[in-house]
Amino acid sequence: MQRGFVVKVQFLAPIVALAALGLAGCGQPPAAKFARDEATEELIPEARDVVDRVLVENFGTPVQLVAWEKFPIDYGKPEPNVDSNDPHAQAGWRLKEGRNLYMTHCQHCHGVTGDGKGPTSRFLNPRPRDYRQGTFKFKSTQRAMKPSRKDLLHILEQGIPGTYMPSFVLLGEEKLGLIIDYVRWLSIRGNTEIRLATELAALSATKKDRDRAVNDGKKKADVVAEIMKSVNEELPGQVEDITTAMAEAWAGAELEESVVVPKIKRTPPTKESIEKGRVFFLSLNPKKKTECAECHGKLARGDGPNTEKYWPIPNSQPERKYEVAGLHDEWGFPQSPRNLTRGIYRGGRRPIDIFRRVHEGIPGTQMAGFATVLTHEEIWDLVNYVLSVPFEGQHSAYPGEVEGEQQTENKVANARD
Amino acid sequence: MNRFWFFFFSFAGVAAVASFAVAPSMGWWFPAPGPSLSPLGAQIDDLFYMILVITGVTFIGVMIALGYILWKFGSGRGERSTFTHGSHTLEVIWSIIPAGVLLFIALYQMDVWARFRVKSMFDQQAIAHPVAEVTARQFEWRIRYPAPGKTLQDTPQFDDLYTVNDLHVPVGKPAVIRLKSEDVLHSFYLPHLRIKQDAVPGLVIPVWFQCDKVGEFPLVCAELCGWGHYKMKGQLSAQREADFAKYLEELSTSQFDDGVPIAKAEEK
Numbered sequence: 006m007q008r009g010f011v012v013k014v015q016f017l018a019p020i021v022a023l024a025a026l027g028l029a030g031c032g033q034p035p036a037a038k039f040a041r042d043e044a045t046e047e048l049i050p051e052a053r054d055v056v057d058r059v060l061v062e063n064f065g066t067p068v069q070l071v072a073w074e075k076f077p078i079d080y081g082k083p084e085p086n087v088d089s090n091d092p093h094a095q096a097g098w099r100l101k102e103g104r105n106l107y108m109t110h111c112q113h114c115h116g117v118t119g120d121g122k123g124p125t126s127r128f129l130n131p132r133p134r135d136y137r138q139g140t141f142k143f144k145s146t147q148r149a150m151k152p153s154r155k156d157l158l159h160i161l162e163q164g165i166p167g168t169y170m171p172s173f174v175l176l177g178e179e180k181l182g183l184i185i186d187y188v189r190w191l192s193i194r195g196n197t198e199i200r201l202a203t204e205l206a207a208l209s210a211t212k213k214d215r216d217r218a219v220n221d222g223k224k225k226a227d228v229v230a231e232i233m234k235s236v237n238e239e240l241p242g243q244v245e246d247i248t249t250a251m252a253e254a255w256a257g258a259e260l261e262e263s264v265v266v267p268k269i270k271r272t273p274p275t276k277e278s279i280e281k282g283r284v285f286f287l288s289l290n291p292k293k294k295t296e297c298a299e300c301h302g303k304l305a306r307g308d309g310p311n312t313e314k315y316w317p318i319p320n321s322q323p324e325r326k327y328e329v330a331g332l333h334d335e336w337g338f339p340q341s342p343r344n345l346t347r348g349i350y351r352g353g354r355r356p357i358d359i360f361r362r363v364h365e366g367i368p369g370t371q372m373a374g375f376a377t378v379l380t381h382e383e384i385w386d387l388v389n390y391v392l393s394v395p396f397e398g399q400h401s402a403y404p405g406e407v408e409g410e411q412q413t414e415n416k417v418a419n420a421r422d
Numbered sequence: 423m424n425r426f427w428f429f430f431f432s433f434a435g436v437a438a439v440a441s442f443a444v445a446p447s448m449g450w451w452f453p454a455p456g457p458s459l460s461p462l463g464a465q466i467d468d469l470f471y472m473i474l475v476i477t478g479v480t481f482i483g484v485m486i487a488l489g490y491i492l493w494k495f496g497s498g499r500g501e502r503s504t505f506t507h508g509s510h511t512l513e514v515i516w517s518i519i520p521a522g523v524l525l526f527i528a529l530y531q532m533d534v535w536a537r538f539r540v541k542s543m544f545d546q547q548a549i550a551h552p553v554a555e556v557t558a559r560q561f562e563w564r565i566r567y568p569a570p571g572k573t574l575q576d577t578p579q580f581d582d583l584y585t586v587n588d589l590h591v592p593v594g595k596p597a598v599i600r601l602k603s604e605d606v607l608h609s610f611y612l613p614h615l616r617i618k619q620d621a622v623p624g625l626v627i628p629v630w631f632q633c634d635k636v637g638e639f640p641l642v643c644a645e646l647c648g649w650g651h652y653k654m655k656g657q658l659s660a661q662r663e664a665d666f667a668k669y670l671e672e673l674s675t676s677q678f679d680d681g682v683p684i685a686k687a688e689e690k
Contacts, residue, residue, distance in 0.1 A: 110653070125649055145681075164562060164586055171562040171650070172586040175657055271680035274580075348578055357681030385680075396580050 037067040037108070040118045042137065042195070044202035051233050052210035056201055059244055064194045067117055070104060072097045075248055076193055077256040078186050103187030106180055110173060111188075119191035121336075129169045132338055136188060137195025139254070140335060140369040143352030145265060148365040148374055151258035157185045159353065167349040193251050200247045208235050265361050268381045274389040282390025285383060293378055295387075300332065300342035300371065305394045307344035311371075335369040342372070348395035359388045428492040435485030442478070453613040459639070460632045463616035465534045472530070476523060544630050545596040552628070553591050555600040558608035558621040561650035563587050563641065570670045574600070576626075583673045587656040592666045593636050601627045609645035612658055618644055633660035 045056050065071035072080035081099025084091075092098050108117075114133040116123040121135035134141070143160060144152035161181045164172035173181060210232050218228040257263055272278045284290050286297045286305070302308040312331045317324050327333050334340040343351070352358050352367070363384050366374035379387065445451050458464045495502070506512060536543050552574045555566040565588070568574040569581035591597040601610050603621035610629060611618045617631045633639070641656035661669060 128649070166564065169560065169650075171653070174587050175655065265681075267680060267682055270682045354584060355677055355679045355681075357679050360681060392580070395578065 037112075037117045039064075039067060039194070040116070040120060040122070042120070042198050042202060044199055044206065047211050047213070048202060048205055049210055049212055049215050049229060049232065051229055052205050052236055055233075055236060055240065056198060056205065059201060059240075060194065060198055063244075063248075064190075064197075067104065067108075070097065070100055072100055073248075076190070076252045077259070078190050078193075080186075099183055099186060100190060103183035103185075103190075106176075106184050107187045107191075110176070111184065114169070119188065119195050131168050131340070132336070133169070135195075135336055136192040137199055138335070138369075139192050139196045139251070142367050142369055143358075144258075144368075145357075145361055146258050146263040147265060148368050150263050151255050153258045153264070154182070154185055154189075156258075157188065158182070161185070163353060165351045167351050189255060193248075193255065196251060197244075197247055201243060204239070204243045204247070205236055208232070208239060210236055265364050267357070267360055267385070269385070271356050271360075272382065272385040272389060274393060278386045278389045279393045280390075281383070282386035282388070282393075285379065285387045286390055293383070295375060295378060297387075301345060302342075305345035305391075307342045309342065312341060332371045334371075340370060345391055345394045346397075354392075356385075356388055356392065359391055360384055363387055363391075425493070425496065427496050428489060431492060432485070432489045435482070435489070439478075439482065452616075453640075458614065458616050459635045460615040460617070461634070462534070462537055462632065463614075465537070466616045469531050469534055473527060476527075541628060544598065544628070548596040548598045548630060549628060552598040552600050554589065555602065556589060556610065556621075557602045557604050558610065558643065558647075558654075559604035560606065560648050561643075561654040563589065563610075563654070563656040564604075565589055567670060567673070570667065570674060581674075583670060583677055585673060587641075588659060589641060589656060590659045590661055590666055590669050591633060592663045593660040594632070594634055596630050596632045598628055598630045601629050606647050607645050608643050608647045608654070611642050611644035612639065613642070614639040615658075620645060633658065636660055636662060 039060070041053070041057075045053055048056065061071075063071060063073050072078075074080075079099055080097045081093070081102075083096050083098075084093040087093050092101065107115075113123045113125045114129065115121055115136070116126065116133075119136035121133040123133065126133045139151060141152040141156070143165070144150075144156040146153055146156065158178065158181055160170070161176075161184065162172060162174040164170050173184075176184075215225070215228050215232065219225050285293055285295045286301075287303060288294065288296045288298065298305075298309050300307075300309045300311045302312075315326045315330050316333060317326050318333075318337075327339070329339045332340050332342065343349075348354075350358065352362055362372065363379070364374055364376045364381075366372045375384065375387075441450075452458070452467070458467050541549065550573070553567070555574060557564045557566070563586065565585045566574075566578065567583040567585070568579070569583065572579075572581070589599070599610075601619060601621045602625070603623045605623065607623070608621040609618060610621055612631060615631045615633060617629065619627060619629045621627065637660060639658045639660070641658050643651060643654035645651075647654065
């Protein structure tokens, strides 16, 4: 008897220990928080608290969202015919559901704050988008404008080939709509913070300004009081101006006239049209300064001379250069012009997508828009050339290219000259 | 305490058999009630059940024998067991019987395996006209169809149609896809059709299947492919021939969209 009991205890001890561990778990994870922007961190603590307060009052926290009616966002009106326990019976249910979906599907790359700094982001190249600048690359609206809901839906459904942004098409349009409104809201929130911090920095509310004044012999308390006096005077007006401009910008993106629509139909991709496009691509026509090949390379492999230069960092005082050769985007990350021979088009492969990329350029990047240089007909020629590049050298790949090899070899030879 | 090991091992056996018995009603069995939606899948199911019966009978027999021995000799008093080490006859028996069973399974399954994997056994019409090229990448399925009425080429063509995560195929006839991977190992898994094939970087692997039911079925990645493996989910949409043709037409229209509203285009 005694012996049997000993065996049992020896056997059960590790199981009991494991079960105890399992039951104890690892504790509650900390609640999600919106992170501060660097610009806010540079302000004196008193001014930083002001920014924090404005954000919490008007946008809340990830756990306790605040819906500011000023913005053109569908927060979700209470639905009349549902049970009072149903989440849809409460105002703001769309924003909450959008947040839940965002936290599940998007947050690990794009971050709780939408700053593109989620836990998986550091493994990725290109980096996930930081929404807070309000700059979105692939859209149908004019360059300086925000993207429309439809543009964001297109990206969520198609993903961005060539990057880690996958397609979420199977979530369905309704759920994607909730995510889109939450992302628009995050972008507005983040942009409000950055702009407000920039305005306060302009009022000398940074730590640097304070320390300089203190070094000049003033008392710290006086300096802070002086700064905070001007901050508190200016603040309401600043918040009003910033948010009004943003509300208008996002509402404006939904207007029909904001969308770039070609004046004429696409020219069929004939040999003539492709050849005309090639002339623009290589900037062989002296009247049309397109200079596509400067970045994209003569063979459209994304290896033009601009990718080998060392570029200055914008607004750096004194001027410094990037450590890595080649182009950089507005977020400061290295970025290569697209290699057009691969047939991977991040912003979409529809002719209209390429048309809009040429017409408006790509915001946040060095890709310029050519609306003032080329007519719509000429842009279609260029689009036809770009779309034909992956098929150069293939017999009769394009309807216009029946002549095939001879023609193409000449083309490549010309391009190499 | 005398019967501890008897109850302990009996519990393991009874629990295993019981979990198999309740599995179908608890939804722990094959996806979708009923047999596989593809003829080949039904044959794969038959193989599975055959092996399950063989191993099940063996398992139950072994557990009964084990229980009997533990009950009889486990009390620690009374009869003592005898060692049979070195019994030539017994060793021959327990070598030949499993070997025979294994040989039987090996020969019996060859036909189904060949239909699944040997290219010359595929439907020749289907292999000559693959439905699509499916390229797995972290973490989605990129799909390339030939233009309506054309045959899929090895390299991309200017009129190819592209889509993502939603693989449409005509219902009720063999469909071949060319499976590729853009980055790491993935696995193309259609649970309802019992089709599973690894996608290997650098290889183009033809995979065939036939879906006999119109509808949407999950397409998942069955090979741990990175941190986003769990979200690498797609969908197989089996459509009637006419609907499939219409789908490709619509895809073509949207892919070659030049953004000019129809009404405006007609004015020109």
